[in-house]
Amino acid sequence: MSKNEELREKLLYKAEHACKKIDENEVKAADSFAESYKKFMTECKIEREVVEYVVDLAEKNGFVSFDPKASYKPGDKVIYNNRGKAVILAVIGTKPVEDGVRIAAAHIDSPRLDLKPNPLYEDAELALFKTHYYGGIKKYQWAAIPLALHGVIVKADGTSVKVNIGEDAGDPKFVVTDLLPHLAADQMKRTLADGIRGEELNILVGSRPFKDDEGSESVKLNILNILNEKYGIVEADFLSAELEVVPAFAADDVGFDRSLIGAYGHDDRVCAYPSVMAVLEAGTPEYTAMAVLADKEETGSEGNTGLDSSYMAYFISDLARMQGGVGSIALSNSECLSADVNAAFDPTFPGVYERMNTSFANRGIVVTKYTGSRGKGGTSDASAEFMGRIRRLFDANGVVWQVGELGKVDEGGGGTVAKYVAYHNIDVVDVGVPVLSMHAPYEVISKLDLYMAYKAFLTFFTK
Ligand code: MN
Ligand code: MN
16 A cells, blocks of 8 residues: 555545445345335335334334333333324333433324315316325426325214225225326426426316216215215215325335335335334343334424424333433433434436535435534534544444435525424434435435444444
8 A cells, every 4th residue: 555545544534335335244134124124115104004013013022002100121112102193112221211211213204195174076077185285395296196095084973994095906096187298388387396286286086976966066976975885984074084195106126236215205214114123123222222203204393293292201201200210311311313314416416415415325324413404594413522422333333324414505404303302402413314306206215225224223222
C-alpha cells in the first residue's frame, strides 16, 4: 500500500454497497429473511392486519397479553395491544426497567384511500365510493391500478365484520378510473399535483342494476344487497366503519438479480417487521426490549393509536411501577431507534438529493440524525453523543449503515415519530431502510438493507 492509499484508508469516510462488507452467508441470510418478509407484506396491508399477525406470531413465541395489575420477571414477554391498531411487544430485561428500556418504534399505517363515512353513490349507472386520501400521496398514481378493500365495519347492534376483498385469486378488484388520453387535453395541462384531484379519487364498485327494479339508483341498491348478503350490513353501517382502499398487488422480487422487493407500504412495515423479528429473538436481554408498532404516523401521529399519545409512556411507566420503580426515571433512561424509512437516491431524479448526505439502496440501514424541513423545522435532532453511541454499537457488531438526509436542504422534508418519543426525554435517532418511490402504490427496497435493519434492531436490543 502506498503512503497515499494508507492515508486514504485511515482518514476518508466512504459508504459502500453492503456486498463489499458482508460475506456470502450473510447475503444468503438476507435473501431468506426477505422471503418471510414478502409473505408478511402480502398478508398484511393495513395496521389492523399487522397487529393481528404480530399478536398471533408473538403468542406462538410465548408472549402473553399485558396485565397492568400483574408483575413480570426477567425473560417474561408481554403484548400491549392498543385498540387493535397499534401494538407493543416487550421482553423484560435482567436490569430494572427504571434503568431504561430499548425501543424500536416503527409505524404500521401507510398512505392509502380511506372511504368517506357516507361513501356509496350511483352516477350514470355506475356505483362508486367517495374517498378521502390518507397521508401524503401523489394522487395521480392511484388511478387505473387494481385496488383492494380492507378494514372493519361496526354494525348498529355493536357487532363488527372484517373486510378483505381484492387480495385472493379470483377476488374482484376495485379501481379509480382515469380519463383516456384522447379526451385529456385539458387534464394534461393541469399540474401533476392536480392531475387527479381529491374528489376525483372515486372507486368503481359496480355497474349492474338490481333485478326487476325500475326505481332510481338500482345499481347502488344492488351493491347494498350484495353487501347485506355477504356482511349483513345496511348503508348506515358505513357511518361506523374504517374501510381502507390499498393497492391489490402482492410483494415480489424486483430485478433480474432479485436483489430488491417491490410492495405496497414498505413505509413503514419494512422497519416494523424486522423490529418484531428482533424482539422475538432477543432472548432475555439486559435492558427490557420493546418493539413499538404505531398507527397514524402518516397523518402526523395524532390520535390515541399514534405516538403523539401517552400509551407508550404509560406502558413503560406501568412496567417500572410493577418493580417498585418510577416511570419518569425509566423513560429518562431509555433509548429509542425511531425506525422509519428514508428516501433512497434515485438516479432518474438526482436533482432533489445532495449526494454526500443521501442514503443509497444497498448501503445498509440509514441513520438519519434529523428530519424536518427548511432549517430543520419540526425535528428531533439526535445529539452527537447518541449518534456516537449508535455508531460504535453498529460498527462493533457488523451492522452495515450509512447516513442520510431527506433530500436537499430546501427541497422538502418530512417527519417521523422521533419527536414524539423525544418528548418523553428519551434519547432517540431515526434509523431505517432506504426506499425508492416512497409513498407510491408500489415502493422498492433492497433485501440487504432490510436484513441490516433486522440486525441493527437485534444488536440494539442485545448488545
Ligand atoms: Mn414512515
Ligand atoms: Mn411515510
